[in-house]
Amino acid sequence: xxxxxxxxxxxxxxxxxxxxxxxxxxxxxxxxxxxxxxxxxxxxxxxxxxxxxxxxxxxxxxxxxxxxxxxxxxxxxxxxxxxxxxxxxxxxxxxxxxxxxxxxxxxxxxxxxxxxxxxxxxxxxxxxxxxxxxxxxxxxxxxxxxxxxxxxxxxxxxxxxxxxxxxxxxxxxxxxxxxxxxxxxxxxxxxxxxxxxxxxxxxxxxxxxxxxxxxxxxxxxxxxxxxxxxxxxxxxxxxxxxxxxxxxxxxxxxxxxxxxxxxxxxxxxxxxxxxxxxxxxxxxxxxxxxxxxxxxxxxxxxxxxxxxxxxxxxxxxxxxxxxxxxxxxxxxxxxxxxxxxxxxxxxxxxxxxxxxxxxxxxxxxxxxxxxxxxxxxxxxxxxxxxxxxxxxxxxxxxxxxxxxxxxxxxxxxxxxxxxxxxxxxxxxxxxxxxxxxxxxxxxxxxxxxxxxxxxxxxxxxxxxxxxxxxxxxxxxxxxxxxxxxxxx
Ligand code: C2O
Numbered sequence: 428x429x430x431x432x433x434x435x436x437x438x439x440x441x442x443x444x445x446x447x448x449x450x451x452x453x454x455x456x457x458x459x460x461x462x463x464x465x466x467x468x469x470x471x472x473x474x475x476x477x478x479x480x481x482x483x484x485x486x487x488x489x490x491x492x493x494x495x496x497x498x499x500x501x502x503x504x505x506x507x508x509x510x511x512x513x514x515x516x517x518x519x520x521x522x523x524x525x526x527x528x529x530x531x532x533x534x535x536x537x538x539x540x541x542x543x544x545x546x547x548x549x550x551x552x553x554x555x556x557x558x559x560x561x562x563x564x565x566x567x568x569x570x571x572x573x574x575x576x577x578x579x580x581x582x583x584x585x586x587x588x589x590x591x592x593x594x595x596x597x598x599x600x601x602x603x604x605x606x607x608x609x610x611x612x613x614x615x616x617x618x619x620x621x622x623x624x625x626x627x628x629x630x631x632x633x634x635x636x637x638x639x640x641x642x643x644x645x646x647x648x649x650x651x652x653x654x655x656x657x658x659x660x661x662x663x664x665x666x667x668x669x670x671x672x673x674x675x676x677x678x679x680x681x682x683x684x685x686x687x688x689x690x691x692x693x694x695x696x697x698x699x700x701x702x703x704x705x706x707x708x709x710x711x712x713x714x715x716x717x718x719x720x721x722x723x724x725x726x727x728x729x730x731x732x733x734x735x736x737x738x739x740x741x742x743x744x745x746x747x748x749x750x751x752x753x754x755x756x757x758x759x760x761x762x763x764x765x766x767x768x769x770x771x772x773x774x775x776x777x778x779x780x781x782x783x784x785x786x787x788x789x790x791x792x793x794x795x796x797x798x799x800x801x802x803x804x805x806x807x808x809x810x811x812x813x814x815x816x817x818x819x820x821x822x823x824x825x826x827x828x829x830x831x832x833x834x835x836x837x838x839x840x841x842x843x844x845x846x847x848x849x850x851x852x853x854x855x856x857x858x859x860x861x862x863x864x865x866x867x868x869x870x871x872x873x874x875x876x877x878x879x880x881x882x883x884x885x886x887x888x889x890x891x892x893x894x895x896x897x898x899x900x901x902x903x904x905x906x907x908x909x910x911x912x913x914x915x
Contacts, residue, residue, distance in 0.1 A: 457735055457736070458556075458567070458568075458569040458735060458736040458737070459569055459736070459737055459738065459739055460569045460570055460571060460572055460684055460688070460736060460737070460738050460739070461569070461571050461572075461738075461739045462571065462572060462574045462577075462739060462740060463571045463572065463573055463574065463587045463589070463681060464574065464577075464582055464587065465739065467571075467739070468571040468572075469571075469589070471568060471569060471570070471571045472571050472587075472589050472598070472601075473597050473598070474559070474563045474565050474568050475559055475563075475568075475570065475571070475601075475677070475680075476589070476597050476598050476599075476600045476601050476677075477563060477597065477600075478558075478559040478562050478563045478568075479493060479600040479601070479677055480600050481562045481563075482496065482558070482559075482562065483600070487514045488514060488515065488520075488522045488523075489522075489718060490522065490525060490529070490714035490718040490719075491558045491561070491562060491714065491716075491718045493675075495526070495529075495530075495714070496555055496558070496674065497674035497675045498510070498526070498529075498530045498531070498674070499529045499530055499532060499533075499551065499674070499713070499714075500532075500533045500551065500670075500673060500674030500679075501530075501531050501533050501536075501670050501671040501672075501673070501674065502530060502531055502671055503665070503669070503671035503672035503675065504665075504671070504672070507530055507531050510530075511523060511526055511527065511530075514526070525712070525714065525720055528712040528720075529712050529713065529714065532547075532711055532712070533547065533548075533551075533670065533674075534547035534548075534711070535547070535650075535864060536670045536847070536848035536864070537670075537848070537863065537864065538863055538864040539864070540706045540709070541638070541646065541647045541650065541864065541865075541867065542636070542637055542644075542646055542647075542701075542704075542706050542707075543706065543709065543725060544646055544647070544649075544650045544654075545646050545649070545650075545686070545687075545690050546707075546725040546726075546728035546729065547711060547725065547728075548683050548686065548687070549687050549690070549728045549731075549734075550711065550713055550723050550725075550727075550728050551683070551713065552570060552680060552683050552684055552687060553728070553734060553736075554713040554714060554715055554716070554721070555570070555680060556568065556569065556570045557715055557716035558714070558715075558716050558718070560716055561716035561717060569736060570680060570681065570684045571681060571684065572681055572684035572685040572687075572688050572738070573586075573587060573678070573681040573682055573684070573685050574685060575616075575625060575657060575682075575685065576625050576626075576627050576653065576685070576689075576742070580615075583615060583625050584615035584616045584617045584618070584624070584625045584660070585613060585614070585615055585616075586606070586610045586611065586613065586616065586661060586678065587681075588613065589601055590602060590603075590677065590678055591611050591612075591613055600677065601677045601678075603666055603675075603676045603677075603678070605663045605665050605666045606661050606662060606663060606666055606667065606676070606678070607660060607661060607662045607663060607668075607820075609660070610660070610661040610662070610667075610678075616657075616660035616661055617656075617660055619896065619897060620660075620822060620824070620843070620896045620897075621824050621840065621894075621896070622824070622837075622840055622842075622843070624656050624660065624822065624843065624896075625653070626653075627649075627652070627653050627689065627742070628745050628746075629648060629652070629842075629871075630643075630645055630648035630649045630652055630653070630689075630693075631689070631692070631693060631696070631742060631744075631745045632745045633645040633648055633693075633698070634698075636698065636699065636700055636701050637701060637704075638867060638869075640762070640763035640913075640915045641763040641807040641809050641869050641913040641914075641915045642805075642807065642869060642871075642915060643867065643868070643869050645690075645693055645698055647867060649686060649689060649690070650848075651844075651845075651848075651866070651867070651868055653686075653689070654682075654686055654847075655845040655847040655848065656822060656843070656845055657682050658673060658682075658845070658847045659818075659820065659821070659822055659845045659846075659847055660822070661676075661678055661682075662818075662820055663818075663820065664817055664818035664820060664900070667679060667682075668818050668820055668847065669818050669847075669850065670847065670848060670850065687731075688738045688741065688742075689742060691731050691737075691738060691741065692741040692742035693742075695741055696742075696743075696744040696745075697744070700729040702726055702729065706725065707724070707725050707726035707729075708724055708725070708726065709724065709725050710722050710723060710724045710725070711723060711725070762915070763807075763913045763914065763915035764913060764914045764915070765787055765911055765912075765913055766786065766787065766788065766795070766796050766806070766911075766912045766913060766914050767784040767785055767786045767787060767795055767796060767888070767889065767911070767912040768784060768785065768787055768909075768910060768911040768912065769782045769783065769784055769785075769891070769909075769910035769911075770783070770785065772812070772906050772907060772908045772909070772910075773891070773893060773906065773907040773910060774904065774905075774906050775819070775823055775893050775895070775899075775904075775905045775906065775907065776895075776899075777895065777898065777899055778894075778895070779835070779892050779893065779894045779895075780892070780893045781828075781831070781890045781891070781892045781893075782890065782891045782892075782893075782910055783888055783889070783890055783891075784888060784889040784890070784891060784910065784911075784912050785888050786887065786888065791887060793880065793885050794876050794879050794880045794884070794885060794886060795876075795886055795887050795888060795889055795912070796872070796876050796889070796912045796914065797873070797876045797877065797880060798914065801914070804914050804915060805871050805873045805914070805915060806871070806872050806873045806876055806912060806913070806914050807869045807870060807871055807872065807912070807913050807914070807915060808825070808827060808841055808869065808870045808872045808891065808910070808911075808912060809867075809868070809869045809909075809910075809911045809912075809913050810825075810844060810866075810867075810868040810869070810870075810907050810909070810910055811865050811866060811867055811868070811907075811908060811909040811911075812865065812866060812906075812907065812908020812909045813844065813846055813849035813866040813868070813905070813906070813907055813908065814846075814849050814850075814851075814863060814866075814905070814906045814908065815846040815849050815850050815903050815904065815905040815906070816850070816851075816902065816903055816904055817850060817900065817902060817903050818846060818847075818850060818900065818903060819846055819895070819899035819900055819903035819905045820897075820899065820900045820903075821895045821896050821897040821898070821899045821900075822843045822844070822845050822895075822896040822897075823843060823844050823845075823893045823894065823895055823896065823905070824840070824842075824843045824893070824894045824895075824896055825840075825841040825842055825843060825844060825870065825891065825892070825893055825894075826839045826840055826841060826891070826892040826894065827839055827841050827872050827875050827876075827889055827890075827891060827892075828889065828890040828891075828892055829879050829884045829886040829889065829890075830886060830890070831890060833890070835892055835894060838875065838878045839875055839878075840875075841870045841872055841875060841891075842868075842870045843896065844868055844893075844907070846903070846905050848864065848866065849863065849866050849905070851863060869913075872912075889912070891910055893907070
């Protein structure tokens with residue numbers, strides 16, 4: 428690092444205030460993030476591709492370098508102390524100190540509060556964007572987003588062309604060879620999956636930001652749902668499909684710009700962020716456009732308008748009404764009752780795995796999980812404690828079946844799970860087994876159970892079937908630790 432930049436860096440460290448909350452008035456929203464598939468989006472993408480070339484040319488000790496940005500999310504292929512020693516040697520510099528603070532801080536793929544996911548990634552993308560703005564000299568730069576949920580079939584789930592051009596003089600920096608075949612071929616990445624893996628109607632209809640009882644809130648529903656699916660389906664375990672490698676692919680950033688846009692859309696449609704809760708006060712360290720240290724509290728990332736940017740388009744309000752939690756949120760009945768559970772964890776394999784759900788109470792109902800005496804309640808299939816030794820590189824599709832031999836079909840389809848954040852990765856404290864979160868999934872299966880009742884079936888036990896959406900990689904041995912049917 429040159430003396431000039433070192434001086435600037437030191438000044439930055441000494442004088443960095445903790446920035447609280449809103450940084451600019453509401454009317455100042457001046458940057459617009461465009462869909463990549465618009466003329467403005469293409470223009471911005473070219474600026475981005477060139478800036479990546481610059482960032483890749485900066486030394487690893489520079490917070491604006493591509494490796495630093497990737498490592499802030501998570502370090503792939505090495506342990507943090509080893510990488511710090513390799514890059515900084517013995518020198519105790521401010522940059523080294525900043526690397527200690529910033530690297531491996533992604534939230535919340537390793538057991539931290541699941542609510543941190545959206546605001547942490549918003550701040551991460553926001554400062555990345557500032558760095559590009561500085562390095563490119565384009566004062567109007569705003570990161571474009573990949574609109575994979577577009578209803579247009581030529582765009583839905585299709586990796587934008589500019590990310591698939593290894594020989595292009597400008598866009599080649601956006602290319603990575605180690606994505607899935609579908610991602611780099613330009614076919615919809617979800618083409619071989621049952622259901623519609625680009626669907627976001629369930630999270631967009633959530634009434635709450637945070638999980639309540641058995642019902643996922645918007646944040647966890649987005650995180651475990653479309654967010655994880657995009658990682659796995661563009662994937663591979665040395666790229667987007669694995670937390671420690673994901674930040675290396677430029678696709679990561681345009682993916683997260685879209686996740687951020689979905690959050691903004693949910694807010695515009697009436698979803699409220701939970702100010703004043705303790706987790707919102709947590710602060711995290713980033714590097715701004717000049718590579719200087721900034722510390723931000725999560726609640727300071729709750730409004731894009733206050734942060735000075737917006738999007739060219741938003742997701743419409745979902746046609747379906749807000750889900751059951753709109754009732755629970757009003758405090759009517761938050762108790763969630765355990766109805767049935769699997770006796771053991773499910774070890775998922777290369778073909779379908781079936782696990783029995785057995786009742787835990789004596790009070791039998793015509794269909795296990797449905798209670799005619801409590802018609803207002805919903806029934807949830809709750810999956811927790813996901814773990815994998817390495818990425819299986821596929822989604823697993825979940826079906827709820829009335830008996831052995833019943834065929835998985837649309838009427839019994841519950842949803843899908845992925846293991847993106849279910850792989851042990853060392854957060855620097857060496858304690859691998861504590862570095863995994865609860866990995867909470869829940870699916871509203873009321874309609875599936877009502878379908879069984881309509882067919883005149885009266886199952887007193889159910890089978891959960893996990894079907895891999897492709898051929899899982901060997902040696903991953905993904906596991907679902909706990910499987911329950913709960914009513915709320
Ligand atoms: Cu921190 Cu898309 O991941």
